[in-house]
Amino acid sequence: MTTVRLPLFPLNSVLFPGLVLPLNVFEERYRAMMRTLAKTPEDEPRRFAVVAIRDGHEVAATAPGMPDPTALPERGPAAGFGAEPVKSFHSTGCVADAATIRERADGTFEVLATGTTRVRLLSVDASGPFLTAELEELPEEPGDEAGALAEGVLRAFRQYQKRLAGARERSLTTGADLPDEPSVVSYLVAAAMMLDVPTKQRLLQAPDTASRLRDELKLLRAETSIIRSLPSLPASDLTRGPTSPN
Numbered sequence: 001m002t003t004v005r006l007p008l009f010p011l012n013s014v015l016f017p018g019l020v021l022p023l024n025v026f027e028e029r030y031r032a033m034m035r036t037l038a039k040t041p042e043d044e045p046r047r048f049a050v051v052a053i054r055d056g057h058e059v060a061a062t063a064p065g066m067p068d069p070t071a072l073p074e075r076g077p078a079a080g081f082g083a084e085p086v087k088s089f090h091s092t093g094c095v096a097d098a099a100t101i102r103e104r105a106d107g108t109f110e111v112l113a114t115g116t117t118r119v120r121l122l123s124v125d126a127s128g129p130f131l132t133a134e135l136e137e138l139p140e141e142p143g144d145e146a147g148a149l150a151e152g153v154l155r156a157f158r159q160y161q162k163r164l165a166g167a168r169e170r171s172l173t174t175g176a177d178l179p180d181e182p183s184v185v186s187y188l189v190a191a192a193m194m195l196d197v198p199t200k201q202r203l204l205q206a207p208d209t210a211s212r213l214r215d216e217l218k219l220l221r222a223e224t225s226i227i228r229s230l231p232s233l234p235a236s237d238l239t240r241g242p243t244s245p246n
Helices: 028-038 146-168 182-192 199-205 210-227
Strands: 001-013 020-025 048-051 090-101 111-123 132-137
Touching: 001 028, 001 111, 020 028, 028 090, 028 111, 048 111, 048 132, 048 199, 090 132, 090 199, 146 182, 146 210, 182 199, 182 210, 199 210
Parallel strands: 001 048
Antiparallel strands: 001 132, 020 111, 048 090, 090 111, 111 132
């Protein structure tokens, strides 16, 4: 089994391969991570792993632009995650590659990263200035009938988009913007749907592409029927969600 050790960035959200992740980094433990990543040569990937925090496990309170008192240096990199941080995180995450790491005058960072590959979390090390993790890459298997399922999911997704657009009668994107590679479809739709973290996490850790697409087809049909009577919902960007505070 081939493993890799990378900096670990826990979030209250799920990152999928191919999706863009904007970050507003203000806690000292994550500033230290970004200072380290920023030293990576430009021709090498600046990689870190993103994992979703399990419900009820985050002790550290956070808010956009507000310092987190539990994350001060004397409290350590695992502040808010208990004596065994690995238990606070979902075991399947995603590697992120930071294309942009910009330090502001106040020492905080603006980061733009992209999800690359799924990984399994094996262990967490809290001995340094920030969390690191031993990770195993998870291959993406196609499964049975992934191509046909992807076509069905795209059709259902377009209906879902139309319902989200509501009275404005416009789609959130055009058909030309949508991919046709089954795994890419499965990740894009999982990220774009208005779902809670546990459901998105379930989609991320699906055993293969076909299984994820089958689950998404059920979710799309259910969600579309739920919002059918709603007049309008705000449009969502498929590749760039709101900036995630840390």
